[in-house]
Amino acid sequence: MANYRAPLRDMQFVLHELLDVETTLTGLPGYQDANRELIDSVLESAARFAEEVLQPLNRSGDEEGCRLENGQVITPQGFKDAYQRFCADGWTGLDCDPDYGGQGLPKTLGFPISEMNTSANMAWAMYPGLSHGAYAAIHAHGSDEQKNTYLPHLINGNWSGTMCLTEPHCGTDLGLLKTRAEPQADGSYQISGTKIFISSGDHDMSDNVVHLVLARLPDAPKDVKGISLFIVPKFLPNGGGVGERNAVSVGSLEHKMGIKGNATCVMNFDGATGFLIGEANRGMQYMFTMMNAARLGVGMQGLGINEVAFQAALAYARDRLQMRAMNMPAAPDKPADPIIVHPDVRRMLLTMKAYAEGGRAFSSWLALLLDVEDRAEDPAQRQDAADLMALLIPVAKAFMTDNGFEAANLGLQVFGGHGYIREWGMEQFVRDARIAQIYEGTNGIQALDLIGRKVLLDQGQKLRKFTKLVHKFCEAHEGDAAMAEFITPLAQLNKAMGEVTLKIGMASMQNRDEAGAAATDYLRLLGHLVFGWFWARMAALSLPKSHEPFYGAKLATARFYYAKLLPETQMLLARLASGAKPLMALEDEHFQF
Known part of the structure; x- marks a missing residue:
């Protein structure tokens, strides 16, 4: 099995030659130091972590999977150590608010790092990825008290985050949601209900898991207009640390096709203490802060799997000897030619390469738009960036994950029968890639969002x-x-x-x-x-x-x-x-x- 190598040369081409991100970023308030030297240094460090720490755990994590012991999820061997090193090196707070312990670097840097981590180990990369989404939602909509309580821990990685939307009877149609929130005299709420398919729902890598949960108040309007968003921690905060265990439990672990190193949980909330984020009945609006980030993250998963499948297939195609080139022998000193000389193999490799490099350019531009939307001083410039992001988020999620799954399948096909057996690792890429077309809104839902809400509505x-x-x-x-x-x-x-x-x-x-x-x-x-x-x-x-x-x-x-x-x-x-x-x-x- 070929070793993954971060495509730093192509990343540098996109960031510096195609997009000239240094000029844009250094002109934004707070990003004056985001020059090429800093960007390249960060990416080189991230590449070493992905190649040396995460990739060696990818196959073993898939084979071992997660297990549930006495109500606690145990992650595969090595995952916790990798996570602790990730936190210690400051990666969890890279583009987070310095007021709460973050480094305040541009989001433009976060996207290529997400790609590298996903290529190296998609299941592992989901844990910090979901935590960042929880950070974004609380940062955008939480009270000052909530921000001070949760953000420093999410930023340093001591606590992790999830989002809890789906229930057994409702996936896309959240208007059918049944989880209840009962107001309490102290201003908190008791949350009761069951959520399913909760990625990173529980694990042993952090001291606490902060669940963002959609639920209904007793007098809430019907449909999505009556949904509120709550913070429901696994352990209640206590003086800057963790206190008593909340009434949140793992009902079971899902037995699934891929991403086996990530804990996909059924979560039971049995009168758990929760805290309302923002105003009542505006939960869907608030959750979209997290969902939009997650959809972009899932698009990066499509890109990450695309790239690593391409690298593995390319290495195999250079080594595998089968038949002769149609015009003349390419390796006359060998019993057959490497399969990379055959037109159909080149078709598959070039398809993978074209989708990967096109996706890298597209996603890097989106990251730059996020920074412009967040920091530009000109309101018109911010609005244009926001409109382009709104339009293209469903495209990034669906088009890049469809292409990523196609690339994984093409990579397996390059290997032929060897791709279908486990030892080469290609079948894992196919299994891992498939979920990206489903979660965070199926690609069909992304298409409806694009044509209905993003195009025809305005x-x-x-x-x-x-x-x-x-x-x-x-x-x-x-x-x-x-x-x-x-x-x-x-x-x-x-x-x-x-x-x-x-x-x-x-x-x-x-x-x-x-x-x-x-x-x-x-x-x-x-x-x-x-x-x-x-x-x-x-x-x-x-x-x-x-x-x-x-x-x-x-x-x-x-x-x-x-x-x-x-x-x-x-x-x-x-x-x-x-x-x-x-x-x-x-x-x-x-x-x-």
């Missing part, structure tokens, strides 16, 4: 902010013969995006099923437009330096994307043109077996 205003960026790029390169192979199809797709959006909007005014029927194809179409824009930008940077191996490879990969992957958009446009009728014509009772 008549395409947010979408136009993005397509305008693409249009300006195409306009800037109009007449550049060397870029025509990218600019012509990109401009055509950008125009088609606007046209098909208008058609779907008009059709859905007559029949709402039209938007639902279009949603998944529409999201993938926009995903290709985003990746196409980034690949064209990377091609423009690489053309003058294409004699250098790195840039020559970048340009060749851009050409592959445009020749072999972007044409999927023609099929998507054809499917979108067919409307809802092919999906809805068959009556329910005629689905038979």
